[in-house]
Amino acid sequence: MWNRSYLLTSQLVLLPTLIIVVYFLWGFTIYTGFLSFTDSKFLPNHNWVGLKQYYLLWSNARWLTAYGNLFIFGGLYLLICVLLGGLLAVLMDQEVLFENLFRTVYLYPMSLSLVVTGLSWQWLLNPTLGLQKILNDFGFHGFALDWIVSSQYSIYAVVLAAVWHGSGLIMILFLAGLRAVDEDIWKSINVEGVPAWKAYLWIILPQLRPILLAAILLLTFNVVRSFDLVVAMTSGGPGFSSDVPAKYIYDYFFSRSNIARGAAAAVCTVLTVLFIISPYLYFELRKRND
Template sequence: MSRHENLDIDTVPEYAENSVDTQTKAAFAARPAWAYRLETWLPRLVVAPTFLCSLIFVYGFILWTGWLSLTKSRLLPRNDWAGLVQYQKLFASERWWVACQNLLIFGGLFIAICLILGVLIAVLLDQRIRLEGTLRTIYLYPMALSFIVTGTAWKWMLTPGLGLEKLMRDWGWQTFTFDWLIDPDMAIYTIVIAGVWQSTGFVVALFLAGLRGIDDAIIKAARVDGAGPWRIYLRIVIPSLRPVFFSTFMILGHIAVKSFDLVMALTGGGPGYATDLPATYMYTYSFTRGQIGLGSASAMVMLGGVLAVVVPYLYSELGRKRHD
C-alpha cells in the first residue's frame, strides 16, 4: 500500500500545497547569502539609471534654469548674481504681455470648445448609432498626428490664395476672402481652430469612456419615474461626469500652457509677434536673440503656470484616494 492511500481525497490539495511550500522554503534556505543580496538590490540597480537620468536632465536642468534666470546671462551662461533683474525686464516687456494675453485667448477658447464639442459628440456616439466604430476612429485620427503636422496642414488650408480661399473662389464665390492668418487681430484664432481639430477626438474618447461607465440602473430608474432624455442628461449624466470634466480641463490646460510646435508651424508667432505665446517667447529670446537669462525667467514663469494647473489636480486626486 502506498503511503498516500490513507489520505482523504479532500486533503490531497492541501497536502500538496504544504509539500510545495516546504520544498520552496527549503530551497530558499539553501541559497547562499549573495543570492539574497542580489534579489534585494537587483530591482534598485535596474531602476537606478532611469531615476538618475530623470534627476539630472529634468530636475537638475530646472534648477539650472532657475539659477540662470537670476543672473545676467546673455549669449552664454554667466554665474554672476543679478537678483530679479531678468524678471523685471520680463514683466516690463510689451511682447511678454501680448504672449500672456494670447495664452488667455487661446487657452480659454481651446478648452471651452474642446469640452463642448467633446461632450456633444460623445453623447451622440453613446446612442449606439451605426458606424460608431468608424466615426470614433475619424474623430480620434487627428490625435495620431503631431502638432507640427497639424500646423503645417492648416497653414496650407488657411493661407490666402491657397486652400480654403482658393477652393471657394474656384466654386464661384470670387469675392470670398479668408485672411485670418495674416491679420494680426485674427491670427490667434487660427491657432484655436487647429488646436481644437487636433484635440477634440481625445476629449470625445475620455467622455465616451465616462458615459459607458455610468450605471444603467440609475438611468432606467429615472425613466421609470418619468424623466425625459434632457432631464436625465442634465440631472444624472453630466453630474456623474464631474471627474472627467476636471481631468480633461487639467490636461487641456497643460497642453495650452506649453503650446509651442503648433504656433511655430502655423504662424511662427506672427504676423509680427501677434500670435506669440509664452513658450514661443521663451524660445525666441533664449535661442535666437541671445538673451538666455530673460528666456530662463520666462521659462520659470511658465513652470509656475503649469504647476498652477497640475498641483490642484494632483491634490484633488490624492484627496479622493484618501477618502476612498
C-alpha cells in the same frame, strides 16, 4: 524575509530612474531658475544681477503678447475641446448607425503630428489659397476667412487647428466613461421618465468627473508645450501676434543669445501654470481621497 528582499530589489531597480529624474528634472529646473537671476547671454554665466531680467521681461511687448496668448489659447482650447468632445460623445452614445466610422473620423486628427496639422491649416486658412478662395470662386464674394493673416485674430486660427486636433481624443475619453455607466442607472432613469438631456446633464455627466480631470490634465500639457503647432502654422506671426511663451523661451535661448531672459520667461511660465492648475488638482484629488 521574502518581503524585505522583494522590497529591496524593487527599490534598487527604481534607483537609476530616481537619480535621473532628480538630476535632469529638478536639477535643471533649479539651475534654470538660478540663471534667470544672472546676466547670461550667449553662454551661461554666474554674474548675479537680481531681478533685472524679470523687469526687462515684463516691459517687453513681445513677451506681454506671448503671455496673454497663453490665456487666450489655453482657455479657449480647454473649454471648446471639453464641450465639443463631450457633446460628440453624448451624440455617439445614441447608438448611431456606422458608429465605428464616425469614431474613426473624429479620432483621425489625433494621429497626425501637430506639425502636419499646422501646415494643413495654414494652407486651408490662407485667404489666397484656401477656404476663402474656394468659396469666393463659387460665387460667395462676401465670404472672408482671414484670421491667419490678421495680427488681431491669428491666435484664434491656432485655437481652431488645435481644437480640430484635440477634441477627438476627449470624445473617446468621455465615450469610454459613458459606456461604463451602470445599466441599472439607465433603467431607473427610464422608469422615472426623465428626459434624456436632463438625465445626461444632471445624472450621467457628473459621474464622469475623474475623466474630466484626466482630459483637462492632458490638454493642459498641450497648452504649455504649444510650440510645434505655432511654429508650423504661423511661426508666431504676423509680427509676433500669435507668439506663445514656449516659442519666446526657445528664441531667447538660442537665436537671440539671451539665456538669462529666456530663463526668466521659463520661470514665469511654469509658475503661472502651477498657480492655475494646482488648486484644481488639490481640490479634485482631496475629494476623491475623502
